Amino acid sequence: MASIATPTEPRASAVRGTDPGFIAKYSTQGPRYTSYPTALEFSEQFTVADYEQHLNTARNDAAPLSLYVHVPFCRWLCYYCGCNKVVTKKPGAGREYLDHIAIEIALLSQRIGNTRQVSQLHFGGGTPTYLDDAELTELIHLLASHFNLGDGKEREYSIEIDPRTVTPDRLALLRGLGFNRLSFGIQDTDPDVQRAINRTQRTDQIIDLVGAARSYRFSSISFDLIYGLPKQHCDTLNRTLDDIISLLPDRIALYHYAHLPTRFPAQRAIEKHTLPSSVEKLAMLRLANERLIEAGYVYIGMDHFVRPNDELARCQKEGHLQRNFQGYSTTLAPDVLGIGVSAISAIGDCYAQNSKDLTDYYRLLDAGQLPIDKGLIKSPEDQLRAYVIMQLACNLNISTQVFAEKFNISFWEKFADIQPKLEEMQQDGLIIIAHASITVTELGRMMLRNVCMVFDQYLKTQTQSYSKTI
Numbered sequence: 001m002a003s004i005a006t007p008t009e010p011r012a013s014a015v016r017g018t019d020p021g022f023i024a025k026y027s028t029q030g031p032r033y034t035s036y037p038t039a040l041e042f043s044e045q046f047t048v049a050d051y052e053q054h055l056n057t058a059r060n061d062a063a064p065l066s067l068y069v070h071v072p073f074c075r076w077l078c079y080y081c082g083c084n085k086v087v088t089k090k091p092g093a094g095r096e097y098l099d100h101i102a103i104e105i106a107l108l109s110q111r112i113g114n115t116r117q118v119s120q121l122h123f124g125g126g127t128p129t130y131l132d133d134a135e136l137t138e139l140i141h142l143l144a145s146h147f148n149l150g151d152g153k154e155r156e157y158s159i160e161i162d163p164r165t166v167t168p169d170r171l172a173l174l175r176g177l178g179f180n181r182l183s184f185g186i187q188d189t190d191p192d193v194q195r196a197i198n199r200t201q202r203t204d205q206i207i208d209l210v211g212a213a214r215s216y217r218f219s220s221i222s223f224d225l226i227y228g229l230p231k232q233h234c235d236t237l238n239r240t241l242d243d244i245i246s247l248l249p250d251r252i253a254l255y256h257y258a259h260l261p262t263r264f265p266a267q268r269a270i271e272k273h274t275l276p277s278s279v280e281k282l283a284m285l286r287l288a289n290e291r292l293i294e295a296g297y298v299y300i301g302m303d304h305f306v307r308p309n310d311e312l313a314r315c316q317k318e319g320h321l322q323r324n325f326q327g328y329s330t331t332l333a334p335d336v337l338g339i340g341v342s343a344i345s346a347i348g349d350c351y352a353q354n355s356k357d358l359t360d361y362y363r364l365l366d367a368g369q370l371p372i373d374k375g376l377i378k379s380p381e382d383q384l385r386a387y388v389i390m391q392l393a394c395n396l397n398i399s400t401q402v403f404a405e406k407f408n409i410s411f412w413e414k415f416a417d418i419q420p421k422l423e424e425m426q427q428d429g430l431i432i433i434a435h436a437s438i439t440v441t442e443l444g445r446m447m448l449r450n451v452c453m454v455f456d457q458y459l460k461t462q463t464q465s466y467s468k469t470i
Contacts, residue, residue, distance in 0.1 A: 022428065028453075031449065031452075033449065035346065036456070037376060042353055042375050043375070046376055051347075055112045059112050064333040065117065065118050068124065069123050070125060071123060072086045072342070076198070078198055079196075079197045079266050079267060080187070081266065084356055085125065097340075101139070103366075104339055107370050116148060117148050118148060122160075133170065140178065155180070159182060163205055180220070181222070184223050185224045188240050189203045192231050193229050196231045196274060207247065225288075238287060252306075255303050256281070298316075300321070301393065301445045302445075321395055322394055341355065352372050353372070385455050393448060396440040397437055401436050425444075
């Protein structure tokens with residue numbers, strides 16, 4: 001058995017997180033781990049036939065199903081955005097998309113069937129509310145006619161909202177269509193920061209929409225914020241946090257801005273000298289952490305804060321929180337069926353991604369073919385490492401005993417080669433190593449991507465393709 005270091009008191013400089021050497025050490029590039037292996041490992045060798053085989057197998061599963069629907073269109077270009085999107089005001093764009101997504105929905109339901117109850121549904125983008133009221137209604141009816149949409153109180157039906165595209169009346173329609181969760185894209189409430197990212201929106205409009213959402217009895221309201229934006233610093237973020245905390249959303253996703261202008265051309269409009277440094281970004285993350293915890297939120301790690309009574313906090317406490325391409329999730333549905341251009345499915349031990357190109361997506365559907373571009377079937381090694389990474393990312397702990405029972409191998413023997421790195425992270429205050437477990441510390445939650453990266457066998461050649469961890 002490998003020797004296990006005795007837990008020690010972390011260095012004071014690491015705990016403060018202000019030591020320049022410490023920040024430089026952990027300011028690297030790495031994945032957000034919404035999957036493992038990550039999407040960069042997906043291969044074109046994965047075929048439509050591979051996907052159809054997994055869909056047919058999943059047909060006989062009694063577990064609930066999750067649907068993700070990607071609507072790529074936006075009316076305005078936000079400079080920071082790295083999502084797969086099409087910025088257009090072209091009349092009929094939504095109509096053409098619906099006509100094709102109807103084909104995909106029919107093809108998928110033929111293969112996976114309609115008996116599995118859909119307990120989770122998420123509309124993302126782009127801007128799902130780019131579609132008008134009639135188009136949104138039609139899309140829900142399309143899904144309901146091909147899948148078994150659940151109507152119980154435990155269901156989670158969510159939609160991403162650009163506050164500039166909705167009114168209280170539109171929120172009433174969404175509630176009537178069955179959505180019970182809203183995710184508002186706020187990003188930042190400071191006017192200078194908003195102008196720098198080409199996304200100006202009034203805070204009073206957000207206040208009105210939140211009030212309307214509560215009056216319509218949406219069960220959960222989430223806010224998406226970003227730190228590391230141009231012209232953003234601790235003072236501006238502090239004022240944004242004042243605005244956000246006063247509205248008491250149920251969940252807050254505080255994402256780290258990924259500046260990758262070679263991958264996302266719109267980001268070239270952002271002047272690099274206006275971006276905060278790694279030291280400033282870590283200071284902003286610590287500020288947000290302190291403010292939100294003081295306000296009663298639980299920091300579950302990897303950018304997410306939730307109210308103590310939220311299902312995500314409960315799942316983490318019970319040790320069965322999960323993570324998928326939409327971020328953290330409960331374990332209501334093990335399989336995710338992705339619908340729409342660029343959407344990613346996770347069915348059994350496979351990942352399958354639709355074409356990212358809208359023209360190609362349309363062409364394949366017009367030919368009566370599922371629009372799969374690439375994917376991956378997880379190897380036994382992938383499944384083993386995915387388990388470790390997701391336990392750390394979701395539940396902030398890995399039991400070496402449970403690991404040994406699950407994979408029939410000693411954790412410490414399997415990962416003997418990285419034990420020195422783990423012990424180094426313990427000395428830096430990111431984790432606590434015991435004989436039977438590894439536990440992520442409070443400081444480690446802010447460096448959670450770095451902790452997970454230790455177990456990633458693919459990073460040697462891929463790190464430059466990811467955003468910075470700090």
